[in-house]
Structure formats: C-alpha cells, structure tokens
Amino acid sequence: MKQTFGTIAVKTTMLIIAALLLFAPFLFQDIRALEVAARICIFIVLVASYDLLIGYTGIVSFAHTMFFGFGAYGAAIALKQMGPGWDALALGTVAGVLVSLVVAAAIGLISLRVKAIFFAMITLATASVALVLASQLSQLTGGEDGITYRTPDIFKTATKLMVDDDGKVVRWFGVKLNGKLAAYYFVFATSLTLFLVLLRITVSPLGTVLKAIRENEMRAEAMGYRVVAYRTFVFCLAAVVASLAGSVYAVWLKYTGPDTALSFNIMIDILLMVVIGGMGTMWGAVVGAVLMVMAQYYLRDLMGAASEALHGIPLLPELLAPDRWLFWLGIIFILLVYFFPKGIVGTLMLKGART
Amino acid sequence: MDKLSDTLGRFGGVYLLPVALGAIAFVLIGAPSSWVTLTVAGLAMGMMLFLMASGLSLVFGLMDVLNFGHSAFVSFGAFVAASVLAGLSGWLDSSSALLASAALALALLAAIAFGLAVGLFFETVIIRPVYQDHLRQILITMGALIVSEQVILAVWGGTPITVHRPSFLEGAWIIGDVSIEIYRLFAFTLGACVFVGLMILLNRTRIGLLIRAGVENREMVEALGFKINRLFIGVFMLGSALAALGGAMWAGYETLITPALGGEMMIVVFIVVIIGGLGSIEGTLLGAIIVGLTANYVGYLTPKLALASNMILMMAILMWRPSGLKPAVK
Numbered sequence: 056m057k058q059t060f061g062t063i064a065v066k067t068t069m070l071i072i073a074a075l076l077l078f079a080p081f082l083f084q085d086i087r088a089l090e091v092a093a094r095i096c097i098f099i100v101l102v103a104s105y106d107l108l109i110g111y112t113g114i115v116s117f118a119h120t121m122f123f124g125f126g127a128y129g130a131a132i133a134l135k136q137m138g139p140g141w142d143a144l145a146l147g148t149v150a151g152v153l154v155s156l157v158v159a160a161a162i163g164l165i166s167l168r169v170k171a172i173f174f175a176m177i178t179l180a181t182a183s184v185a186l187v188l189a190s191q192l193s194q195l196t197g198g199e200d201g202i203t204y205r206t207p208d209i210f211k212t213a214t215k216l217m218v219d220d221d222g223k224v225v226r227w228f229g230v231k232l233n234g235k236l237a238a239y240y241f242v243f244a245t246s247l248t249l250f251l252v253l254l255r256i257t258v259s260p261l262g263t264v265l266k267a268i269r270e271n272e273m274r275a276e277a278m279g280y281r282v283v284a285y286r287t288f289v290f291c292l293a294a295v296v297a298s299l300a301g302s303v304y305a306v307w308l309k310y311t312g313p314d315t316a317l318s319f320n321i322m323i324d325i326l327l328m329v330v331i332g333g334m335g336t337m338w339g340a341v342v343g344a345v346l347m348v349m350a351q352y353y354l355r356d357l358m359g360a361a362s363e364a365l366h367g368i369p370l371l372p373e374l375l376a377p378d379r380w381l382f383w384l385g386i387i388f389i390l391l392v393y394f395f396p397k398g399i400v401g402t403l404m405l406k407g408a409r410t
Numbered sequence: 411m412d413k414l415s416d417t418l419g420r421f422g423g424v425y426l427l428p429v430a431l432g433a434i435a436f437v438l439i440g441a442p443s444s445w446v447t448l449t450v451a452g453l454a455m456g457m458m459l460f461l462m463a464s465g466l467s468l469v470f471g472l473m474d475v476l477n478f479g480h481s482a483f484v485s486f487g488a489f490v491a492a493s494v495l496a497g498l499s500g501w502l503d504s505s506s507a508l509l510a511s512a513a514l515a516l517a518l519l520a521a522i523a524f525g526l527a528v529g530l531f532f533e534t535v536i537i538r539p540v541y542q543d544h545l546r547q548i549l550i551t552m553g554a555l556i557v558s559e560q561v562i563l564a565v566w567g568g569t570p571i572t573v574h575r576p577s578f579l580e581g582a583w584i585i586g587d588v589s590i591e592i593y594r595l596f597a598f599t600l601g602a603c604v605f606v607g608l609m610i611l612l613n614r615t616r617i618g619l620l621i622r623a624g625v626e627n628r629e630m631v632e633a634l635g636f637k638i639n640r641l642f643i644g645v646f647m648l649g650s651a652l653a654a655l656g657g658a659m660w661a662g663y664e665t666l667i668t669p670a671l672g673g674e675m676m677i678v679v680f681i682v683v684i685i686g687g688l689g690s691i692e693g694t695l696l697g698a699i700i701v702g703l704t705a706n707y708v709g710y711l712t713p714k715l716a717l718a719s720n721m722i723l724m725m726a727i728l729m730w731r732p733s734g735l736k737p738a739v740k
Binding site: 109113115165166168171172173175176177179180181183184187188191319323326330379381382384385386388389392393396 | 676681
C-alpha cells in the first residue's frame with residue numbers, strides 16, 4: 056500500500072508521542088508532568104479498548120468505567136486488606152478481571168441481542184448501580200472517601216533503585232532513580248503491552264469479522280458468523296483490558312475512590328477521547344487521550360485566566376470559569392460528531408488518500 | 411398453565427402486574443394504613459415518572475431517535491419552575507388560594523413553555539442532521555446533555571435550591587389512621603389527566619392517527635403526502651414539554667433540587683421505558699407505575715435493597731420479555 060501524506064503524518068505523530076512518553080521522566084522534571092504522562096498511558100489503553108467496542112464493532116456501552124473501576128477497586132481492596140505485596144496485587148487484579156468478565160458476559164448475553172440503543176441504556180443503568188453500590192458498601196470500598204493504601208515497596212518514592220558509594224540515590228541526567236521512576240515505567244510498560252495486544256487484535260482475522268459486523272450485521276450473520284457470540288466476546292475482552300488498566304492506575308495513584316475510578320465523568324472523558332481522536336483507529340485513541348488529558352490539566356489554568364480577564368461581562372465569566380471546561384468540550388464534541396465523525400486521526404488518514 | 415395465562419390475559423394481562431405487586435406488598439407489609447400511604451406515594455411517583463418518560467418513548471417510537479439528552483428537559487423544567495416560584499413567593503405566601511394557585515400554574519406553564527422552546531431547538535439544531543444514524547445520535551445527544559448540565563450549573567450554580575410550594579398543597583389529609591400527602595394526590599391527578607389527554611390525542615384525533623401511522627410505517631405516511639417532519643417536530647416538542655412538566659412536579663415533590671437531578675432521573679426514566687417497552691404510552695405508564703410502586707414498597711420493607719431494586723426489576727422483566735411489557739416498535 057502506498058503511504059499517503061496522512062498516514063505518514065499519523066505515524067510520525069505516534070512515534071513522537073511514544074518517544075515523549077518513554078522519556079517523560081527525564082524530559083519533564085516535575086511531579087505534575089509525570090502525573091499527566093502516567094494518566095495519558097492509562098487512558099490510551101482504556102480508550103483503545105473502548106474503541107474496540109464503539110469503533111470496530113459498533114457497540115455503544117456506557118459501562119466501560121465500571122470495568123475500569125472493578126479493576127481499580129479489586130487491586131485497591133486487596134492491597135488494603137492483605138498489605139502491600141505482589142501477591143495481594145496479583146490477587147486483586149485477577150479478582151477484578153474475573154468480576155468484569157462475569158458481569159460483561161451476563162450483560163452481553165442478556166442484552167446484546169437487541170438493538171444498539173437498548174444496549175446503551177442497559178449499560179448506563181448497570182454502571183449507575185455499580186457507582187451507587189461502591190458508595191454504599193463503605194466498609195469495603197471506603198464509600199465516597201475511597202481507599203488509600205500502600206503499594207509494593209519498589210514503587211515507594213523513598214526506595215533507591217541504585218545507590219552510589221555514599222549511599223545516595225544515583226541520578227541519571229538529573230533524575231533520581233527512585234521508586235517513583237519504577238512506578239512510572241511499570242505503568243508505561245503495562246500500558247504499552249496492552250496497547251500492542253489490542254493493536255494486534257484489530258489486524259487479526261477477528262478484527263476483520265468485527266468490522267464486518269459493524270458494517271452489516273445481517274450479512275455477517277448470513278456468512279455464518281455468530282454475531283451475538285462475537286459481540287459478547289469483544290465486550291468481555293474490552294472489559295478485561297479496562298479492568299487491567301484500572302488495576303495499574305490503582306497502583307500508580309495509591310488511592311482509589313469513586314471520582315478516580317468509577318464516576319460518570321470518566322465515561323464522558325473516554326467518549327470525548329474516542330470521538331476527538333477518531334473512532335475505528337487505534338491511533339485515534341492515542342491522539343484523543345493525549346489531547347484530552349493535556350486539556351484537563353492545562354486548559355483549566357488558561358480558562359481561569361480568561362475568566363478573570365472577562366470579569367464584569369454577564370454570564371461569560373461563569374461560562375469560562377475553570378469548572379465549566381466540560382461545557383466547551385461538549386460543544387467541541389458535538390461539532391466534531393457533525394463535521395468530522397472520523398475524528399482527527401480518521402480525517403487525517405483520509406487526507407491524500409483520494410488524490 | 412395455558413388456561414391460567416388465558417384467564418389472566420382476558421382480565422388485562424400485563425396490566426395486572428401493578429395489582430399483583432400491590433397485593434404481594436399488602437401481605438408483606440401487614441399494616442393496611444402504611445400500605446395505603448406507600449401505595450399512594452408509589453402511584454404519585456409513578457405518574458411523575460410517566461410524565462418524564464412518555465416523551466422519550468413517543469419520540470423513539472415515531473422517529474427511531476433515542477434522546478440521551480432527555481433528562482436535560484427534566485432538569486430545565488425543575489429549575490425554571492423553581493425560579494418562577496421563587497420569584498412569585500409573594501403570591502405564594504399570601505393567604506389567597508387564588509393567587510397561590512395562579513403562581514403554581516404560572517410556574518408549571520413556564521416549565522412547559524421552556525420545554526417546548528428547548529425541544530424545538532434540540533430537534534432542529536441537534537438531532538435533525540443525524541436521523542437514521544444511531545451511533546451518532548447517541549453521541550450527539552450525550553454531548554447535548556453535557557452542555558445542558560453545564561449551562562444549568564453556570565446559570566443556577568451548584569448549590570441545592572429550595573422549592574417553595576403553595577400552602578394549599580402542603581400537609582396531609584388524615585382519614586382514619588391513614589395519612590395522604592396532598593401534593594401526592596395532586597401529582598397523581600395531574601399525571602392521570604395528562605395520560606387521558608394523550609390517549610385522546612393519539613386515539614381520537616386526526617393528528618393522533620397520523621402519529622400512530624408514522625410509528626407503524628413512516629414511509630407510507632410520507633408517500634400519502636403528509637409532512638412527517640413537521641409531525642416529528644411537534645411530537646418532539648410535546649415530549650420535551652411533558653418532561654419539563656414532570657421535572658417541575660418532581661421539584662415540588664422533592665422540595666430541594668440540585669443540578670444532579672437530571673442525571674439521577676435519567677437512569678430511572680430509562681428503566682421505565684425499558685420495562686414498559688419503547689414507543690407505547692400504555693407501556694410507559696405501566697412501567698412508570700411498576701417502578702414507582704416497587705421503589706416505595708422496597709424502600710419500606712428493605713431499605714438497603716431500595717437502590718438495586720429497580721435494576722433487579724429491569725433484569726427480571728427483560729429475561730421474561732426481552733423488548734419490554736408492551737412494546738409498540740417491532
């Protein structure tokens with residue numbers, strides 16, 4: 056296949072993003088930037104797994120954060136109850152994955168036979184029940200306050216990975232080789248692995264069947280593919296990946312609560328990322344996640360300044376207040392769905408393809 | 411077994427469900443006076459849910475459009491009504507019942523008018539370009555919901571707002587040892603009136619005939635020369651206005667409203683239309699009443715289960731009838 060300008064641009068961007076994420080601790084030496092980089096890694100996986108549903112198979116689910124939350128809470132509860140150790144982490148992760156798998160299979164088998172819209176409503180209802188349950192079962196989940204816990208020792212900021220002769224932490228390019236660095240590379244490596252697995256799936260025969268189902272369900276069925284089975288399988292798969300991402304995020308944050316792991320706002324974030332980046336391409340997930348997470352951390356500061364500047368004009372300062380950033384993202388979201396339904400990457404990839 | 415289901419079918423089939431629910435609850439609760447109170451509360455809640463859900467169901471039936479932003483109308487209705495009532499608090503506090511009811515009527519009318527206007531805007535600007543495309547519909551209406559919620563937060567702020575309600579709707583009637591809140595009776599009556607009105611509109615008028623024909627077969631109605639797009643706008647506006655009215659009534663019922671109201675109600679409204687079956691008014695009423703009754707009974711019997719009860723109910727009914735109790739869309 057001849058490389059068009061668009062695909063080259065997309066691939067170059069991917070390489071740049073990958074390089075930036077790989078060297079993030081050395082390039083941006085402050086805590087907040089590392090926080091942003093880790094969040095980007097996790098959300099790339101989360102959004103890519105969601106894209107497998109919405110972009111590749113055409114299933115709209117609102118329960119993706121629920122699975123993310125299962126993973127996060129699984130790891131969090133195990134680490135809290137059993138103490139910081141790899142065994143606890145593994146047990147919690149596996150438990151989260153199992154719960155996600157069972158719930159996803161149940162939802163899938165009950166409701167994936169019906170129309171897409173019905174499925175969307177049912178997942179929305181299930182996810183809201185999960186959110187309520189998390190805040191109700193407070194002895195286990197910590198309720199609204201969430202849980203703080205300790206992670207395996209190697210991820211502690213105080214841990215020294217390498218010591219020099221004086222017993223001090225070795226610095227490479229001015230970066231301390233401590234547990235924080237280990238934690239970041241743990242997040243980076245797992246995210247990269249999961250993302251590559253997802254990427255491999257989309258180019259496998261399975262990915263082709265999924266696209267066929269998205270394009271024409273009846274035809275896929277007529278060709279002998281069991282549509283319900285495939286849909287349920289991919290729903291479970293996405294749930295498992297989301298759950299793993301949740302566990303990794305729980306390790307990074309050392310805190311799990313409804314706001315970081317279960318709230319509906321995360322679902323909205325994922326939706327926005329998928330649509331902004333482009334549905335139906337894994338690269339879209341990367342672009343969407345990078346842009347949105349950056350916006351979340353840095354746009355608010357900008358909006359705060361703008362709001363201050365417009366002081367005195369009615370309503371505008373309120374709409375520009377940092378808390379209202381979702382308002383603008385919502386509008387951008389609607390406009391994107393109208394005019395660029397393929398998102399940034401999808402549109403770019405098409406560019407040059409026609410000429 | 412067949413004989414039994416035949417007999418049940420003759421006496422109303424699935425319409426017997428609320429009655430059966432009431433009977434079971436009567437046995438479990440044991441105290442007739444609390445049972446009556448709970449039943450009235452459940453029916454009132456059901457009627458308000460019906461107001462909110464009917465528009466969603468109708469719009470889906472007629473246009474095959476599922477508006478995930480429907481709950482925005484509910485919140486807008488609630489907040490507009492609360493603002494009007496707050497603005498007219500002088501009328502409400504006056505001893506004259508006439509002025510107080512005028513204030514209430516104005517508040518409800520304002521909610522309805524606002525619902526009509528926002529509905530018109532939604533239909534023409536947001537949903538019109540994405541007919542026939544479910545995926546983009548879900549995304550766009552979701553985006554519209556996000557924007558609407560942010561607008562509500564920007565205009566009314568994030569703090570809870572107290573809703574004044576007219577004094578003649580406060581308090582309760584006490585008959586024997588049964589106490590019935592007057593507001594609940596009012597909500598029930600209003601909901602029943604709207605239901606009867608909708609039934610008459612749908613079954614006895616020419617427009618209703620066209621709507622029902624449009625639900626059945628849209629292309630045929632178009633081929634016969636009717637402008638179905640205008641019908642769509644009309645139905646959509648009606649649905650939004652009903653949702654706003656439902657939101658206004660709910661605001662009076664709760665008396666303390668937060669911007670999260672829309673999101674909370676959306677889930678319940680979805681459960682109602684899923685249970686009832688999309689597209690039919692009777693189904694929606696049935697679903698709303700079942701949900702209302704269950705919520706109140708379970709809330710009394712086992713408060714811990716109250717939150718999950720709707721979900722369990724929905725799952726059970728979907729296992730039994732995958733497309734709801736009384737679906738109009740095939």
